[in-house]
Amino acid sequence: MSIDNAHDHEVVEEEFTDPGVPEYHRPRRADLDPKAARKAELQTAALFGLSIIGTVMAIWAWATGSVSSENIAETQRTTMLIGLGIFLAMIGIGTGAIHWAKTLMRDHEMIEERHPMRSSDEAREGAIEKLKDGAKDSGVGIGRRGLLKGSLITALAIAPLAVLVPAVGNMGGDWDVSKLKHSMWRQGMRLTKDPSGEPIKASDVTIGSVFHVIPEGLNDLEHHKLEEKAKAVVLLVRLDPRDLNIQPGREDWSFDGIVAYSKICTHVGCPVALYEQQTHHLLCPCHQSTFDVANGAKVVFGPAKRPLPQLPIAVDDEGYIVAQSDFHEPIGPSFWERLK
Amino acid sequence: MTDTKTLPTATRLNRAAGATANWADERTSIGAFTKFLARKIFPDHWSFMLGEVALYSFIVLLLSGVILTAFFVPSMDFVHYEGEFAQLKGVEMSKAFESTIHMSFEVPGGLLMRQIHHWAALIFTAAIVTHMARVFFTGAFRKPREINWLIGFTLMILSLAAGFTGYSLPDDVLSGNGLRIIDGVIRSIPILGSYISYWLFGGEFPGEALIPRMFTAHILLIPALILSLIAVHLFLVFLQKHTQYPGPGRTDKNVVGLPLFPVYTAKAGGFFFVVFGVIALLGALFQINPVWNYGPYDPSPVSAGTQPDWYMLFIDGGLRIMPGQVEVVLWGYTLSLNILIPAVIMPGLFFGFLALYPWIESWATGDRGERHVLDRPRNAPVRTGIGVALITFYVVLVLEGSNDIVANLFRLSINDLTILFRIAVFALPVLAFWVTKRIAMGLQRKDRELVLHGHETGRIVRFDNGEYIEVHEPLSDEERWMLVSYQNLKPRELAPEHNEHGVRRKGYRWDRFKAALSRFYYEDRVEPVTPAELHEAHEHHKAEIEGMAARSEAHSAARADAAADKAPADA
Ligand code: HEM
Numbered sequence: 001m002s003i004d005n006a007h008d009h010e011v012v013e014e015e016f017t018d019p020g021v022p023e024y025h026r027p028r029r030a031d032l033d034p035k036a037a038r039k040a041e042l043q044t045a046a047l048f049g050l051s052i053i054g055t056v057m058a059i060w061a062w063a064t065g066s067v068s069s070e071n072i073a074e075t076q077r078t079t080m081l082i083g084l085g086i087f088l089a090m091i092g093i094g095t096g097a098i099h100w101a102k103t104l105m106r107d108h109e110m111i112e113e114r115h116p117m118r119s120s121d122e123a124r125e126g127a128i129e130k131l132k133d134g135a136k137d138s139g140v141g142i143g144r145r146g147l148l149k150g151s152l153i154t155a156l157a158i159a160p161l162a163v164l165v166p167a168v169g170n171m172g173g174d175w176d177v178s179k180l181k182h183s184m185w186r187q188g189m190r191l192t193k194d195p196s197g198e199p200i201k202a203s204d205v206t207i208g209s210v211f212h213v214i215p216e217g218l219n220d221l222e223h224h225k226l227e228e229k230a231k232a233v234v235l236l237v238r239l240d241p242r243d244l245n246i247q248p249g250r251e252d253w254s255f256d257g258i259v260a261y262s263k264i265c266t267h268v269g270c271p272v273a274l275y276e277q278q279t280h281h282l283l284c285p286c287h288q289s290t291f292d293v294a295n296g297a298k299v300v301f302g303p304a305k306r307p308l309p310q311l312p313i314a315v316d317d318e319g320y321i322v323a324q325s326d327f328h329e330p331i332g333p334s335f336w337e338r339l340k
Numbered sequence: 341m342t343d344t345k346t347l348p349t350a351t352r353l354n355r356a357a358g359a360t361a362n363w364a365d366e367r368t369s370i371g372a373f374t375k376f377l378a379r380k381i382f383p384d385h386w387s388f389m390l391g392e393v394a395l396y397s398f399i400v401l402l403l404s405g406v407i408l409t410a411f412f413v414p415s416m417d418f419v420h421y422e423g424e425f426a427q428l429k430g431v432e433m434s435k436a437f438e439s440t441i442h443m444s445f446e447v448p449g450g451l452l453m454r455q456i457h458h459w460a461a462l463i464f465t466a467a468i469v470t471h472m473a474r475v476f477f478t479g480a481f482r483k484p485r486e487i488n489w490l491i492g493f494t495l496m497i498l499s500l501a502a503g504f505t506g507y508s509l510p511d512d513v514l515s516g517n518g519l520r521i522i523d524g525v526i527r528s529i530p531i532l533g534s535y536i537s538y539w540l541f542g543g544e545f546p547g548e549a550l551i552p553r554m555f556t557a558h559i560l561l562i563p564a565l566i567l568s569l570i571a572v573h574l575f576l577v578f579l580q581k582h583t584q585y586p587g588p589g590r591t592d593k594n595v596v597g598l599p600l601f602p603v604y605t606a607k608a609g610g611f612f613f614v615v616f617g618v619i620a621l622l623g624a625l626f627q628i629n630p631v632w633n634y635g636p637y638d639p640s641p642v643s644a645g646t647q648p649d650w651y652m653l654f655i656d657g658g659l660r661i662m663p664g665q666v667e668v669v670l671w672g673y674t675l676s677l678n679i680l681i682p683a684v685i686m687p688g689l690f691f692g693f694l695a696l697y698p699w700i701e702s703w704a705t706g707d708r709g710e711r712h713v714l715d716r717p718r719n720a721p722v723r724t725g726i727g728v729a730l731i732t733f734y735v736v737l738v739l740e741g742s743n744d745i746v747a748n749l750f751r752l753s754i755n756d757l758t759i760l761f762r763i764a765v766f767a768l769p770v771l772a773f774w775v776t777k778r779i780a781m782g783l784q785r786k787d788r789e790l791v792l793h794g795h796e797t798g799r800i801v802r803f804d805n806g807e808y809i810e811v812h813e814p815l816s817d818e819e820r821w822m823l824v825s826y827q828n829l830k831p832r833e834l835a836p837e838h839n840e841h842g843v844r845r846k847g848y849r850w851d852r853f854k855a856a857l858s859r860f861y862y863e864d865r866v867e868p869v870t871p872a873e874l875h876e877a878h879e880h881h882k883a884e885i886e887g888m889a890a891r892s893e894a895h896s897a898a899r900a901d902a903a904a905d906k907a908p909a910d911a
């Protein structure tokens with residue numbers, strides 16, 4: 001039975017003592033056997049050789065590979081071959097160097113002392129002396145220092161504004177944030193298909209069908225086409241009029257079960273586009289706000305708070321669907337002054 | 341003068357090297373610098389490579405990024421696609437998108453560089469986050485490394501900014517929707533929201549300014565900041581010397597390891613090429629961000645299952661999980677708490693807590709010394725618990741950010757899943773904290789057992805009287821040191837509220853807060869074994885064995901007696 005008796009008659013210490021970095025060092029094969037060392041050397045060289053092959057391969061693949069936008073598989077093959085070449089070129093050097101380090105280089109740990117980060121008292125005093133000397137040399141009497149300091153600090157603090165105010169001031173375009181509240185919809189403007197711009201006849205809208213809509217004339221805009229589109233896109237749906245629960249005050253905003261709602265989510269603005277016929281639910285794919293089209297597009301689930309704004313529609317003499325006006329409230333995500 | 345031609349090559353090379361070194365040193369004192377640097381000692385551990393992975397993938401990002409700038413056109417002007425790719429023929433798109441398609445399909449190696457760049461970005465962000473976790477769980481942020489923690493933290497935020505601006509450059513429909521979401525989030529900021537949005541987009545969303553602006557940020561501003569902060573970060577690592585894991589001979593006053601030259605020059609230098617190689621392999625074999633399938637940005641179409649890059653998912657998860665009811669209108673002004681809370685306040689608190697963590701913990705410890713020996717995570721159970729709780733919180737939000745995929749996987753309804761996650765996001769981090777803390781303390785108790793009773797050897801000794809005992813091998817001094825040498829932190833004492841004159845002490849409330857925090861951290865603790873305890877355990881053990889031996893002897897003696905008693909009868 002071997003029981004540790006070492007502590008038997010000792011005075012027991014307060015704390016254990018650090019045994020220190022072990023002296024022993026387990027030798028590796030290459031440390032003992034010159035043949036093993038030679039082998040490790042050869043292996044390392046072979047890995048570096050692999051890298052050279054990789055470099056050649058990458059250049060060869062680039063020079064001989066073909067690319068094509070018609071048949072992208074060709075481009076993809078060239079991509080793969082060049083990439084594999086680069087992979088070999090890099091991994092050969094990397095594994096070679098690491099192999100060398102692990103088999104042949106020193107692996108017996110060494111010790112280095114640390115010194116506290118804090119400077120010595122002498123150095124600190126020296127620093128203070130220097131600063132005092134400097135302050136003396138600054139040529140300003142004690143009494144007036146406050147004035148100089150104050151004015152300098154103020155000047156430094158506000159000087160960036162000389163650059164920043166004009167720079168930032170230029171960056172917001174016309175800063176007319178009231179544009180967020182209006183879209184290009186006007187009375188009598190036809191609802192047209194996105195992206196073709198064909199007008200839509202009320203008779204073409206069958207029950208359950210969905211149309212992605214842009215305003216007539218959007219495609220011809222010279223400027224700000226995307227900005228206008230981002231506000232004006234609408235989803236047009238026809239429900240069985242018996243299913244449609246018309247909201248008070250909006251009795252004449254729809255036509256025979258056809259309703260038009262803004263397609264921009266009232267949460268943070270993704271296009272709401274997944275329509276479920278049976279439930280009449282519109283789902284926003286971004287964060288799954290769910291709007292009930294049969295019920296004024298009110299939110300039934302998810303992080304949006306407000307219903308999708310409704311676009312009042314009518315049918316013109318030729319049977320095309322037209323807008324009665326712009327939306328009656330700002331579309332899309334909320335913002336501080338949206339109701340002002 | 342010897343004729344150099346007659347010298348062996350090696351000598352000639354040495355001479356040339358010597359001359360070059362002399363030339364450089366006479367102009368830069370590089371000799372002194374090399375003397376200081378070449379044999380600097382670095383400790384070894386696999387987890388120290390995480391920061392290196394971040395560094396190397398950043399270099400790969402710079403290299404591949406420079407190549408991309410040669411082909412990318414940062415412009416939102418419209419063009420009609422004129423290439424041969426069937427799906428896009430005649431489609432109107434920005435030059436940014438068109439140039440991306442062109443470089444992907446028609447520049448040999450262009451697609452490769454795009455894919456390498458994107459994979460490098462994912463690995464970069466992942467490496468930074470795991471590196472940060474390693475620094476957190478081992479306590480490497482303690483004095484004197486608080487500044488480096490803050491620099492690292494800033495690097496993490498910058499890496500997210502770099503990723504997001506880069507992701508948005510191709511102007512495809514996926515990243516465009518991501519920007520749309522950012523715009524929605526910005527607009528929710530009270531009072532200034534609309535103006536900040538106008539400032540960023542140069543007017544209304546999407547505008548024509550954003551891509552050129554993001555391009556400058558992505559290729560100049562952010563990389564320059566990252567590069568300079570990396571320089572300071574690494575300078576501080578050299579100045580303060582790397583931390584080391586606990587072990588025999590490793591103290592707060594030394595560093596035990598291997599020299600920079602040649603060992604780490606080879607290992608770390610080699611490792612750069614390994615990281616580069618692996619990223620090249622990913623870029624060669626795995627398609628990433630095939631923007632030609634998504635199409636150019638258009639505010640109207642959507643694709644279901646849109647997903648931002650992984651590092652933005654948690655904000656998306658936050659947006660998904662928040663019920664909409666909390667948007668309120670006050671005096672006619674709209675306050676969208678349903679967006680502000682998950683996308684502004686929550687990340688603010690989360691990142692703020694991370695940034696300040698070194699100070700929060702130092703309030704609890706009151707420790708003023710330099711700490712260069714790392715903690716094993718089990719020896720800081722509350723810190724480890726907090727870390728796991730934060731990760732759990734993050735993961736719940738990431739999962740919620742992909743709730744459509746998760747719901748599909750488990751055949752749940754998205755709505756039920758979201759409701760479940762609304763509970764989980766509060767409950768699971770608390771649970772994770774509690775469980776982790778228990779596990780850590782359990783491991784500490786096991787360490788104590790090991791120190792006190794030694795290793796089980798599996799060798800059983802049977803005494804004559806039939807009692808068994810397993811032989812325990814005592815620990816070597818080195819092994820024991822590893823298990824007993826951790827800092828035994830105790831709750832801080834709170835000085836009384838009033839001083840001897842009965843006057844209320846200034847700063848008492850602050851002290852009381854720190855004391856409470858300290859109790860939270862260190863009230864429950866498993867203390868390291870002391871020599872006295874070990875001594876007692878040995879005494880106890882010995883007594884037990886002596887007892888057994890005595891009983892066994894008595895037993896054998898009794899048997900012998902009995903045998904002796906019996907013998908005459910038999911005779
Ligand atoms: C651009 C991103 C980053 C790069 C390139 C980078 C690189 C490195 C490298 C190479 C090291 C030395 C090796 C190591 O311990 O892993 C290091 C150490 C360190 N890093 Fe980072 N890092 C980055 C981000 C971060 C972040 C996000 C944090 C935490 C908030 C952080 C905190 C630290 C600290 C405290 C050390 C000293 C560790 C010690 O001495 O034990 N770094 N970094």
Ligand code: FES
Binds near residue numbers: 286
């Ligand atoms: S943008 Fe529609 S739910 Fe978030």
